Amino acid sequence: MPARLAWGLTPGDGCTGLNKEADHQKRRQRRTTSYDVARVAGVSQSAVSRVFKAGASASAEMRQRVQAAAKKVGYRPNAIARGLITQRSNMVAVVISRMTNLYYPELLMQLTREFSHHGIRVLLFTLEHESEIDSVLEQMLQYQVDGIVTAAMLNREQLALIDEAGIPVALYNRRSRDGLASAVRCDQEEGERWLVTQLVEAGHRRFAIISGPEDSTVSVERTSSAVQKLAELGIQDVTVVGGDYSYQSGRLGFAAIAKQLGGPPDAVIAANDVMAIGCIDAARQECNLPVPDALSVVGFDGVGPASYAAYNLTTVKQPVERMTQATVAMLLERIRDPQLPPEERIFAGTKVAGGSARLLT
Template identity: 55%
Template sequence: MSAFRKISQAALAKTISAKKAGAKLVAPLQKSAPRNQAKIAARATGNASREGGRESARDGAREGIKRQVTSYDVAMQAGISQSAVSRCFKPGASVSPSMRALVMKVARELNYTPNAIARSLITRRSNLVAVLISNLTNLYYPEVLSELCQQFEKRGMRVLLFTLPHEADVDKMIAQVWEYQVDGVVAAARLSPQHVSEFERRQIPFVLYNRTLQDKAVNAVICDQIEGARILVSRLAAAGHKRFAIISGPTDSVVGQERTKGARERLAELGLAAPIVVEGNYDYHSGAAGLRDIVRRLGRAPDAIICGNDVMAIGCVDTARHELKLAVPEKLSVVGFDGVEPSRWLSYNLTTLRQPVQMMAQAAAEMLIGLIAKPDSPPEKRVFSAQFIEGGTSALG
């Protein structure tokens, strides 16, 4: 034990003299050095003894298992207790400036980084949020994800990403969410009510993005799809469009269903004929196929086609112009939803309803952070309105 003591005292003296601290500084630190050096030494990995800048390709691989630098190593090297090290890395903790300086210096020398896993275990806060997204190739979601990611990063939380592909074994995927003790979940994916109940039962704060549940009050950030669809129809009808068709989103997409519903409602209110509806799956080709289908069934083109999202609208426009030689917007108006970047490209300049993605993502992040801090807040919905973009794919007079 005295050997350890000697070493650490020497190290301490060296360290302090190196930063030219006055005698005042030396005294307290020497006096309060911990007495259980043996225990600290036993816990330390031995990595502390190797020199700072030196790098050797194989020295960490010894013993087969890689041992990282721990707070015990720093404590031993600095001749202080492990708890002191821990406290120096906690913002509001009670540590003297000299102690903090010393610890930071030694930590830097040893390349010490706090272990978030160990911290999470004891604090029961992982600082992880799970983001569930169905389908990243959807052109709309990357924007959402990007925004969410930045929001959470800004707030000191890490994003654990889960993609739910062919809507297969969502259960297994979700189980992983529990295992990692995430502090919260943002779900921008098709989830069954059972899954949502599971969130509740486990008391994990969650925010649904662009979806809600019929018979349950949940936290959600949504965009008023029905309102948006009604606006689209109103504008088109006002400009004289009479025969409408819809290329809807898939039936299991709540957003898609609402868009269709809003459009139908408004058409009925206006006394216009019920639209022909074909189902798409949100991709380019289903927009193309949808148009062909509509024209085939109608025997001619309708006045306007409302597509469940921009990408299908783009597919529709392209097929109309290049394959069916139907002039858009002269012979056929096409509108979409979302306002994704390509909808603004000159070749399309789509008439669409832009969702305020940035605001929505920010709201979702804020809401989730709030819920984590105060889990018993009553459920809240934040509903945004989409912005009508009058592009060039519709004849609006």
């Protein structure tokens, strides 16, 4: 018989007071538990549990008594203990990397918001280097998260590890591998093709590209589909310089392009908006080149600063809100029914014909 229960059944006497006093000193603070509520309400602990569990059977009178007692003693169910017994933590892990990219904060906020509407909390993990993934993964699994949303690359072994643990994964803007995970992504190929087509039709011929980090699949997709579409339209010699998604790398990217070409190109395609902005600033400030009159620049993402009047970027905006909603919905479905097969959803980007490129229309 649990000691606590015995104590609960013992009528309060002087000794109890002393014990309480000692407890206070030893531990930081005895938390009030469902047993405390039960004692005050004069019912069993199971009854308390039932009242606090939605959809459990309990009479109206029982509910009232328990709730009154709970309020009186300041009871709050312990989510940790609940998680241990129900095998469900009601937490999902969100993995984000590359915070230089303005796009991620928005994503994160939306995800948190959306999950919270479903009673689920977000445990946040950020990556400084790709190499950290393994240790972060380990952490997530130890915390028994119910699901994982990742905007970072996971390799086959990592996905397999998670799958083995029976935790559903949703990849954000990453292609699903081996059908081990669900995925939500923006159709970047189509977006880039649109940008390229518009630029070529408007008469641009000398193209340059500022790519993102080499290990970013997003960048690789964007860059290669731009190169490919250019080739289709008869443009072969495209200068490609590397960036890291940051403003500064956009500036340096433009300088590198100008140097490599011995002068400015007709158009620069940046792998994201922030680099496009850097590129525009460098062109204007350092080479005194008006944008878009002498140089067209396009980006990708549609982040906040893209629409600042000074830039007014021509870009493709990702439908972040719809994408996060889809991510959350898909993950929740698979948490409820782990048998459900993974799914991939692809959203078209919104074409934004801003003022940073000379287009026909």
